[in-house]
Amino acid sequence: xxxxxxxxxxxxxxxxxxxxxxxxxxxxxxxxxxxxxxxxxxxxxxxxxxxxxxxxxxxxxxxxxxxxxxxxxxxxxxxxxxxxxxxxxxxxxxxxxxxxxxxxxxxxxxxxxxxxxxxxxxxxxxxxxxxxxxxxxxxxxxxxxxxxxxxxxxxxxxxxxxxxxxxxxxxxxxxxxx
Numbered sequence: 425x426x427x428x429x430x431x432x433x434x435x436x437x438x439x440x441x442x443x444x445x446x447x448x449x450x451x452x453x454x455x456x457x458x459x460x461x462x463x464x465x466x467x468x469x470x471x472x473x474x475x476x477x478x479x480x481x482x483x484x485x486x487x488x489x490x491x492x493x494x495x496x497x498x499x500x501x502x503x504x505x506x507x508x509x510x511x512x513x514x515x516x517x518x519x520x521x522x523x524x525x526x527x528x529x530x531x532x533x534x535x536x537x538x539x540x541x542x543x544x545x546x547x548x549x550x551x552x553x554x555x556x557x558x559x560x561x562x563x564x565x566x567x568x569x570x571x572x573x574x575x576x577x578x579x580x581x582x583x584x585x586x587x588x589x590x591x592x593x594x595x596x597x598x599x600x601x602x
Contacts, residue, residue: 430573459517468523516545525555529562
């Protein structure tokens with residue numbers, strides 16, 4: 425991970441993919457046998473997809489959103505979708521909730537409450553993230569990196585946050601020089 429400081433963590437696609445694989449290994453080595461993965465969209469989509477494939481378990485998706493002010497860099501009110509999306513089967517049993525990071529801890533805490541209140545068929549919930557920031561009031565069950573300085577994490581897919589359809593031709597032609 426290049427150019428990182430105490431206040432900024434820069435992550436390449438290769439770094440990101442390796443971190444997701446390390447998270448999967450940590451969960452595997454723990455011996456936790458879960459029935460489903462629930463990824464928190466949008467940040468947990470890539471993590472959930474890869475882990476669902478590795479563990480060969482169903483993937484469920486719950487949309488949450490809190491970073492939308494100041495170009496996605498300022499946390500606002502947390503919104504949690506009313507419904508969980510999955511292709512087949514019933515949502516329940518032992519669930520591994522995955523996300524990319526835990527920052528304040530509000531999302532993981534509120535999602536846990538949401539599952540207890542609305543999904544009685546869930547018997548156990550554990551959490552897994554790539555990054556656990558020290559400022560979080562919630563400690564995930566599984567994580568790859570504990571970030572003591574609470575840096576802003578610059579993830580590789582954030583380039584798409586400012587890319588618009590009318591810029592795609594130049595982006596593709598010049599190798600991301602939009």
